[in-house]
Amino acid sequence: DGGITQSPKYLFRKEGQNVTLSCEQNLNHDAMYWYRQDPGQGLRLIYYSQIVNDFQKGDIAEGYSVSREKKESFPLTVTSAQKNPTAFYLCASSVGGVGMNTEAFFGQGTRLTVV
Amino acid sequence: DAKTTQPNSMESNEEEPVHLPCNHSTISGTDYIHWYRQLPSQGPEYVIHGLTSNVNNRMASLAIAEDRKSSTLILHRATLRDAAVYYCILRDPLSNTGNQFYFGTGTSLTVIP
Numbered sequence: 476d477g478g479i480t481q482s483p484k485y486l487f488r489k490e491g492q493n494v495t496l497s498c499e500q501n502l503n504h505d506a507m508y509w510y511r512q513d514p515g516q517g518l519r520l521i522y523y524s525q526i527v528n529d530f531q532k533g534d535i536a537e538g539y540s541v542s543r544e545k546k547e548s549f550p551l552t553v554t555s556a557q558k559n560p561t562a563f564y565l566c567a568s569s570v571g572g573v574g575m576n577t578e579a580f581f582g583q584g585t586r587l588t589v590v
Numbered sequence: 591d592a593k594t595t596q597p598n599s600m601e602s603n604e605e606e607p608v609h610l611p612c613n614h615s616t617i618s619g620t621d622y623i624h625w626y627r628q629l630p631s632q633g634p635e636y637v638i639h640g641l642t643s644n645v646n647n648r649m650a651s652l653a654i655a656e657d658r659k660s661s662t663l664i665l666h667r668a669t670l671r672d673a674a675v676y677y678c679i680l681r682d683p684l685s686n687t688g689n690q691f692y693f694g695t696g697t698s699l700t701v702i703p
């Protein structure tokens with residue numbers, strides 16, 4: 476089955492530690508995205524990548540880092556510099572490219588809790 | 591990026607039609623109107639999109655005003671499984687940054703049995 480997989484579903488982290496959230500897709504999509512969602516709020520864009528080895532900051536990139544070494548993978552690292560990391564993190568992918576009006580496919584999310 | 595405005599919440603009785611409104615008065619000529627929905631504790635899923643003409647698919651219908659400054663997502667017969675947050679977003683595929691999907695706070699739909 477084609478899709479986008481996030482792991483783990485729940486993640487606990489001690490304050491001051493870095494943690495990496497996994498996102499893998501087998502849809503052959505060029506574009507991938509990371510969003511953060513806080514309770515009762517909409518999605519806010521953290522980082523996006525339109526192609527391998529390239530990525531751009533979104534609206535709330537501070538305290539986060541990403542890499543895009545493979546088309547299928549777009550891991551997100553939440554660093555200790557992120558002051559309020561507890562949130563629901565969502566990864567998405569789409570066909571991408573200028574002129575491509577296609578929908579985004581989302582993973583099931585990772586709920587990160589800092590303890 | 592052009593913004594959208596949606597009511598925070600709506601209610602509907604089960605098996606009745608639901609009309610979810612979205613205002614986008616600053617829409618540009620190349621912006622497509624997309625709708626997604628998010629079930630509790632899940633990622634959003636695509637519902638429908640359109641440019642100028644009304645659109646239908648197995649999930650819903652999208653009615654777009656003639657001036658394109660507003661649109662309405664129509665669920666023909668609401669079920670309990672349709673209870674979700676519905677997001678209306680604009681996306682310009684011709685923009686270098688058009689690949690971004692900007693989500694607002696959406697409309698939380700409650701379906702009453």
